[in-house]
Amino acid sequence: MSLFLSPDHVLQGGYFHATLRKLQERNTTIEPHNIMYPVFLLENDDAVQPVASMPNVHRYGTNQLIIALRELVANGLKSILIFGIVENLEKNAIGSSADVSENPVIRALPRLKQAFPELLLACDVCLCPYTSHGHCGVLTPSGAIDHAASTKRIAEVALAYAKAGADVIAPSDMMDNRIKAIKDALVAHKLQNQVSVLSYSCKFASSMYGPFRDTMKSSPMEGDRKCYQLPPGSAGLAARAAARDVAEGADFLMVKPGLPYLDIVRQTKDMFPHHPLFIYQVSGEYAMIARNGDSEEVKTILMETLTCMRRAGADCIITYFAPLILNIIANKE
Ligand SMILES: NCC(=O)CCC(=O)O
Numbered sequence: 001m002s003l004f005l006s007p008d009h010v011l012q013g014g015y016f017h018a019t020l021r022k023l024q025e026r027n028t029t030i031e032p033h034n035i036m037y038p039v040f041l042l043e044n045d046d047a048v049q050p051v052a053s054m055p056n057v058h059r060y061g062t063n064q065l066i067i068a069l070r071e072l073v074a075n076g077l078k079s080i081l082i083f084g085i086v087e088n089l090e091k092n093a094i095g096s097s098a099d100v101s102e103n104p105v106i107r108a109l110p111r112l113k114q115a116f117p118e119l120l121l122a123c124d125v126c127l128c129p130y131t132s133h134g135h136c137g138v139l140t141p142s143g144a145i146d147h148a149a150s151t152k153r154i155a156e157v158a159l160a161y162a163k164a165g166a167d168v169i170a171p172s173d174m175m176d177n178r179i180k181a182i183k184d185a186l187v188a189h190k191l192q193n194q195v196s197v198l199s200y201s202c203k204f205a206s207s208m209y210g211p212f213r214d215t216m217k218s219s220p221m222e223g224d225r226k227c228y229q230l231p232p233g234s235a236g237l238a239a240r241a242a243a244r245d246v247a248e249g250a251d252f253l254m255v256k257p258g259l260p261y262l263d264i265v266r267q268t269k270d271m272f273p274h275h276p277l278f279i280y281q282v283s284g285e286y287a288m289i290a291r292n293g294d295s296e297e298v299k300t301i302l303m304e305t306l307t308c309m310r311r312a313g314a315d316c317i318i319t320y321f322a323p324l325i326l327n328i329i330a331n332k333e
């Protein structure tokens with residue numbers, strides 16, 4: 001038996017040089033358009049509040065958000081995902097405050113458009129930040145999801161954000177048929193060629209949303225979301241949910257959370273290679289990595305994680321780390 005390696009089995013000759021390694025890591029580069037920044041918007045335009053459970057993350061009123069975004073946009077930021085938070089507007093059974101004219105998102109959109117004409121403005125659409133019961137849809141008297149009422153409300157809210165200037169509507173409620181309801185509403189108002197729909201198509205009932213729910217004060221008062229968000233172990237439902245949303249006209253798909261669900265990312269990309277795919281790196285994932293501050297180790301772990309998300313098939317990653325990533329890309333950190 002030969003003591004020498006067979007030449008067919010020598011791989012290391014293909015990656016001994018940094019440039020060769022780049023070629024071996026195809027489609028995994030992280031550029032600003034591969035990053036979307038989630039922002040929390042308060043009713044009081046001048047407020048700034050740190051988020052206790054998420055280091056370096058703040059909730060802003062519109063004036064303060066514009067100040068914070070100036071630096072980020074100058075540093076390459078291409079897109080944001082806006083979450084409205086109400087403190088004074090009332091929460092009720094159908095989430096009326098989601099689309100009233102005083103809603104912080106509706107008030108902020110024209111101002112953000114004016115301040116940052118090139119920035120892509122995506123709006124999360126859900127009822128949970130605005131409902132008294134904290135669920136993502138409208139409930140029947142027995143507490144089940146009222147399906148028709150929910151999709152109708154979701155489409156109304158989506159249309160209100162679209163009219164106020166949103167470029168992208170991102171429904172996170174996980175109600176069946178809401179993509180079609182939203183697309184129908186956009187078509188009926190001739191907005192279908194000015195607004196796209198990013199579906200939270202594969203959103204799991206994860207335990208990693210804790211810091212976000214503290215931030216948004218959006219936990220359900222009773223029960224959980226297991227009857228509409230997907231069971232973490234189910235790849236089959238994730239495939240069917242993505243197929244449903246593609247059939248209903250979604251422009252973009254999403255898997256959420258990210259890191260523990262990279263098999264679902266690959267599955268979704270293989271099923272729908274022509275639909276750009278997003279990952280939501282959720283608050284629990286953020287907290288796990290951010291625990292160690294801004295150290296070199298954090299940056300290395302973060303960039304490795306993003307590379308792996310891209311390798312699995314993600315085209316864009318929604319991440320609270322966007323400011324740090326832009327700095328890393330610009331070689332400032
Ligand atoms: N609909 C948006 C979320 O639920 C975000 C979850 C998180 O960041 O933990």
Ligand SMILES: [Zn+2]
Pocket residue numbers: 126127128129135136172173
């Ligand atoms: Zn919700």
Ligand SMILES: [Zn+2]
Pocket residue numbers: 126172
């Ligand atoms: Zn949500």
